[in-house]
Amino acid sequence: MADIVDITSYHIDISQIGQVAKVKKRFIPQNHPAWTAVGVSGLVRPEMLLEIKVVAVIGAGTANR
Numbered sequence: 001m002a003d004i005v006d007i008t009s010y011h012i013d014i015s016q017i018g019q020v021a022k023v024k025k026r027f028i029p030q031n032h033p034a035w036t037a038v039g040v041s042g043l044v045r046p047e048m049l050l051e052i053k054v055v056a057v058i059g060a061g062t063a064n065r
Helices: 014-027
Strands: 004-011 034-039 050-056
Touching: 004 014, 014 034
Parallel strands: 004 034
Antiparallel strands: 004 050
């Protein structure tokens, strides 16, 4: 998780961004990556409320950001 450098999240209900941020902070407590949150009207699977795309660079978590 320390190697994550960019997150893009797609939200059906953008008003729940605070709850998503709390979960993100549990898994990535420091060295916060760039994060773009996008509100959308639908996702590929209708039962999904959130889709997350992550970019990681191997070794990025070992350097101080």
